[in-house]
Amino acid sequence: MNSENSEEMETEEESFAAMFERSQKDSGHLAPGSKVEATVLKITKDWVFLDTGRKGEGVLDIKEVTDADGNLAVKAGDKVTAWFISSRNNEMRFTTKVGAKGGGAAGNAQLEEAYASGIPVEGVVEKEVKGGFEVKVAGSRAFCPFSQMGLRRIEDSAALIGKHMSFRISEYAENGRNIVLSHRALLEEELQGQKDALKETLKVGDRVRGTVTSLRDFGAFVSIGCVEGLLPISEIAWARVNDVSEVLTAGQELEVVVKGIDWERDRISFSLKDTLTDPWEEAAKAFPEGSYQNGRVARLTPFGAFVTLASGVDGLIHISKLGAGKRIQHPKEVISEGQEVEVKVEGVDREQRRISLSLASVSRAEQEQTETMDAYRKTVAETPKGMGTLGDLLKAKLAKG
Numbered sequence: 001m002n003s004e005n006s007e008e009m010e011t012e013e014e015s016f017a018a019m020f021e022r023s024q025k026d027s028g029h030l031a032p033g034s035k036v037e038a039t040v041l042k043i044t045k046d047w048v049f050l051d052t053g054r055k056g057e058g059v060l061d062i063k064e065v066t067d068a069d070g071n072l073a074v075k076a077g078d079k080v081t082a083w084f085i086s087s088r089n090n091e092m093r094f095t096t097k098v099g100a101k102g103g104g105a106a107g108n109a110q111l112e113e114a115y116a117s118g119i120p121v122e123g124v125v126e127k128e129v130k131g132g133f134e135v136k137v138a139g140s141r142a143f144c145p146f147s148q149m150g151l152r153r154i155e156d157s158a159a160l161i162g163k164h165m166s167f168r169i170s171e172y173a174e175n176g177r178n179i180v181l182s183h184r185a186l187l188e189e190e191l192q193g194q195k196d197a198l199k200e201t202l203k204v205g206d207r208v209r210g211t212v213t214s215l216r217d218f219g220a221f222v223s224i225g226c227v228e229g230l231l232p233i234s235e236i237a238w239a240r241v242n243d244v245s246e247v248l249t250a251g252q253e254l255e256v257v258v259k260g261i262d263w264e265r266d267r268i269s270f271s272l273k274d275t276l277t278d279p280w281e282e283a284a285k286a287f288p289e290g291s292y293q294n295g296r297v298a299r300l301t302p303f304g305a306f307v308t309l310a311s312g313v314d315g316l317i318h319i320s321k322l323g324a325g326k327r328i329q330h331p332k333e334v335i336s337e338g339q340e341v342e343v344k345v346e347g348v349d350r351e352q353r354r355i356s357l358s359l360a361s362v363s364r365a366e367q368e369q370t371e372t373m374d375a376y377r378k379t380v381a382e383t384p385k386g387m388g389t390l391g392d393l394l395k396a397k398l399a400k401g
Helices: 003-027 104-117 184-199 279-286 360-382 390-400
Strands: 035-043 047-051 057-061 079-088 091-095 121-129 132-137 140-145 164-173 178-182 207-216 219-223 228-232 253-262 267-271 292-301 304-310 313-318 340-349 354-359
Touching: 035 057, 047 079, 057 079, 104 164, 121 140, 132 164, 132 178, 140 164, 164 184, 178 184, 207 228, 279 304, 279 313, 304 340, 313 340, 340 360, 354 360
Parallel strands: 057 091, 140 178, 228 267, 313 354
Antiparallel strands: 035 047, 035 079, 047 057, 079 091, 121 132, 121 164, 132 140, 164 178, 207 219, 207 253, 219 228, 253 267, 292 304, 292 340, 304 313, 340 354
């Protein structure tokens, strides 16, 4: 057999295999509880028609994708996850969850199938019990622990009573007499899906809207929907922040810049100050070298005193320039935090964000001393040689008078 015939037969075999696979997929029967990813074809008054990639259309009760206000959660072209229930007249019925109605043997069969297949179930929170809530689902009583009702601690249990919610059955035993539910599992799955999508789009430098979820000594946690990140205290403002609660509040909405992303460690960091104008951009113009400025002592350190000239712009008076010629051990010997002072700008380093300062009173005294010495030197320089000392000149002048 030559190579051409061999290649031809292999191609035919591959084509046949592909056709067989497609025919199996098209005609293959789905088992009840089978999970599929389907595409919404069209939406009518009562049904949502689905393309499952098989022969025949799939249908979904429109009530399953309609919220309490009658708003549809899907549109044509959307992808949905559904579970196969039954097939009749070449029409496949699907569900996104087991309903809260029903009961008896049929209801228990539905719940058992939902447990085995991982199909979400819809239930009504009946009342609070020890350790959690009693939930009625498909005519049966079930239990949902406090820890499984949400992603965070439940603050108002009473607000959940009578509420319709979706759950995943985490335990099914004793023919339906022992059913344990989890709402948290569904929320985590939804968040993971959103997070996976966000990984494809979110990048460092993006501006995003977020909500402050909690405050800490070291910063604030901000949620941008499916993920939460840290806004460090150093990134809240250009000015120094000592107490986060003085600037932010839980529940506050704000715009932040993404500073860092580490998906492996599930960490994201934000910056609020990067959305604000950098005060150092105008520092050189606002505080030119040699000018005198008014400021407030922000903090003292062993090596000097930091003085706030404007919000986010601090300058340093080195300890060597605080003693007016005298050696001091600490700036607190001559100056105190919160004190209003007049300073002289000795130097501005825009790139390093540094401004060197000195006390205005000390600078003026030094300037006067320098001017006096300069005047004296000038007088001496202008005096003719051989005229004697300055004292002799004065005596000569007095004698003439």
